[in-house]
Amino acid sequence: MERRKHFKTMSVVDFFWIVLVGCFALCHAAPTIAPTVSPVEENLAEDYISRFYADVGMTNSTLRRAVQSNFSQDLQAMQAFFGLEVTGVMNNETTTVMKEPRCGVSDISRYGHFSGRPKWEKRLITYRITQYTPDLTQSHVDSTIAQAFQLYSDVIPLNFKQVYSGKADIMILFKGGYHGDFYPFDGAGGVLAHANSPGRGQGGDTHFDDDETWTLSSRGVNLLLVAAHEFGHALGLDHSRDRRALMYPTYRYVNTNGYRLPDDDRRGVQALYGSRTPVPTTAPKPKPPPGPDPGPEPEEPTEDPEDPLPNPRDEQCSRELVFDAATSIRGDLFFFKNGYYWRKSTTTSGIRLTKVSTKWSQINSVDAAFEVPNKDVVCLFEGRQYWCIRSYAKTIISGYPKPLTNLGLPSSVSKVDAAVYVPTTGKTLIFVKNLYWSYDERRNQMDFGYPRSIILDFPGIGSKVDAAFENYGYLYFSDGPRQSEYNLPYKRVIRVLLNYGWLNCY
Template sequence: MARFSFSAQLVLLSVALVFAAPQGDWLGDFDDKEHFTDEADTFFTDEVYKQAKDFLAHFFDGAAETSPVAKAAKRPFKSSLEEMQDFFGLKVTGKLDSKTLEVMQKPRCGVSDISRYGHFHGRPKWEQKTVTYRITQYTSDLKPSEVDAAIAQAFKLYSDVIPLAFTQISSGTADIMILFKARAHGDFHPFDGPHGVLAHASSPGPGEGGDTHFDEDETWTLSARGVNLLLVAAHEFGHALGLDHSRDPTALMYPTYNYVDTKGYRLPDDDRRGVQGLYGNIVPGPPTLNPTPTPNQNPNPNPNPNPNPNPNPNPNPPAIPEQCSRDLVFDAATSMRRELYFFKDGYFWKKSSLFNQIQLTAIKTVWPQISSVDAAYEVPEKDMVFIIKGNQYWGTRGYTAMPGYPKQISQFGFPQTVTKIDAAVYIKHTKKTLFFIGLKYWSYDESRGTMDPGYPRKISQDFPGIGAKVDAAFENYGYLYFSSGARQSEYDYRRRRTVRVLLNYGWLNCY
């Protein structure tokens, strides 16, 4: 199968994951058959010999060349086989044996294994700080929300380690266009049906650069069954960012496809070093929009920082909040896909039910438009979280900011006098969102998209025992949690009573 297409201005390098040994027309003679085995008791059929030669022709014979003419000038079989054995850490014999054949038949990516320092030739990369992506066609194997989440998580593996943000858009042309389609799909690289080529992507660049396609004939899953979308997408997006293959068997960009547990999965060290070699590192602490200092900027001779609403990044970032302070006051809190998020001073702590470690993350590394959070709430039926700051709010799906935001909070139905929301929480069985502002609260009907009549009402009147004012609120396992200062009330909404009183810091593994 051809792996390269050409135009007058752009060479588009296509990358594919292969779930079986290469298929197709077997070409070439076998006058060098003496190089095929050094095992006297091993018998290989002619078809196996042909597969081995086809494998080397596809991945190692002139693989560094992008021209079909150059690739036609093939090297001796033995030289290609020795290079392949060396790449995979096998015993270099120049002869086919069972271990070498086993590696050839593993699931793998379809691009050549010849690379320069793990980067594509010429080191192509995205020059902008925000890369957009759009999914134009979804798979029927998963819900669209599940696809959105997996794709966003795959991109986040990279945005966690490099100063690059990824934003999903729902219309127009994105930097990276994504689709699921079987067979021919308009890029001169048709898929070959189930259990063959899984996906392919192009390296960064204008036009179709970075575009990523998934074979709809495969069975896409979020588990070890079928084909795991997160792992395949993360591998392909590595190519879309400029990474080639790695020789490290533990790397995501290693040529062969291997399932690993994706719970808490992070970019392996080899891949992290490779992508940081292209885009740089995230500086510890709150990142700025431009993490590389400009050398010709003159420092301010006045060392005394003054409050300044200037949107430029603050050279004196706020201190990291103290996690285990008994006086900890949350700015906001929300659930998100069965995990809890607690916001404070430009950061958030994430608490997962799957592992004990509490993660602290700068808000801007996930949602670049948002510097801090006043209130947040989740509507699970929509797979949406709404983040509120001042008189604006954003809709997010996982870590993906949805298009069309920010919007004004007045669109909820608030009067113009309301310019800030203290807390918000969604009640599942009533499908109402409660907004807390000062000493009062409002009830918003998510189904109708309107405020309920008769509001605002006093918090102390309808929720006795939780305090007169709410700083943060969230739902967890059927209970509501209202924070007022450092104190928190666990509240049974159906019975309208406080169950117990806690301290905020107890959620962060502080005892």
């Protein structure tokens, strides 16, 4: 049977053990409870062992005998794990630790793996949320669960994808009490969540007690921290003895703004799966259209050292990086910032920073950009104007720039925030403040009924879009440093990312 991990709070706490060679004398006496410990605390200690320490294959009678015979040595192991005085008897300090919010069983000293080191043998792991909590909106749950998985995919070569029907690798639900397995939840203030180790069937499945109050802050129980801990188990991590680790048994709130996987957890999960290395994230470049061979592409000039504009080079790996615009150009990704752009190529591993005006002399800075691949055209916006270029030649088409009104935007629009072409619909979405327009590339005119509200038509991405692009069938919407990977047909956020992750920052 797969091992299952629990976050535990004050009503009933779980027990864990570590192997300490030569440290403890074997003791087969009945439980030794200090006289100063109350009967209630004595019952707590016995329940602590019988519920969370014993072999799940034991019968109740065998379990009780095992608890009675091993209590003292198991208590010594617990005290040693937490750095308490090792006495083998209950005392106030031990009782206090037992009542702390915590999770699961552990027999390791730093990061640890389950017995046999189970792990996923594939690179794309699917997950499905079958029941949601009413404490948060569905989009908040989706984005938080995606963010918890992203903590791991940032450092290991696994990707996680949410699916909405059928059987997923990791099935997730929120439900109180009995919820279909042999580990019913015990109401508010008890077990918070549990997860199975990797494997077939129910391997990796993760359950959250819906009698808890789930939040995205320090109040109640923070979903991001609990989910990230449980997904560590779902990937094969056992508990850690490092108090700073996410996989430490006890639950405690830490500020989740810009939260990254602690070093101990990172080393543990990388020991199972290896480290993530930069890989191309775009499709191969399409072949150029028939015609004369344009020859090798000239080397792009880099930034001018005497240029007075702020150089974004130092921001490349900042978690606070905000893009001005983004687009694909024949398979490569271009990310614009402060009159420069980073180019993420499918043929070279490095990320190059180039000044916009050295590539396109008429354009100083780019507010928005989009590519229409079947036309081999890329359009770049600056202020009230836009330019279109031949994507295979990267030269500006004659007749440009043109005013924004040429696209059907009202004259009141002085700047476009973002734009993206959607291949499946043939529409270009143009974002301005909290509204967006839909431009039909086949008919070369704006669709009727626009502008419309971003927050209503794209739930979960926020109320504004700073940059947008399409990649592998998904849309990517940036709002500040945060980016949403979006499934347009389902109108769902798949993952929540940070902009800097595209720039080979691992």
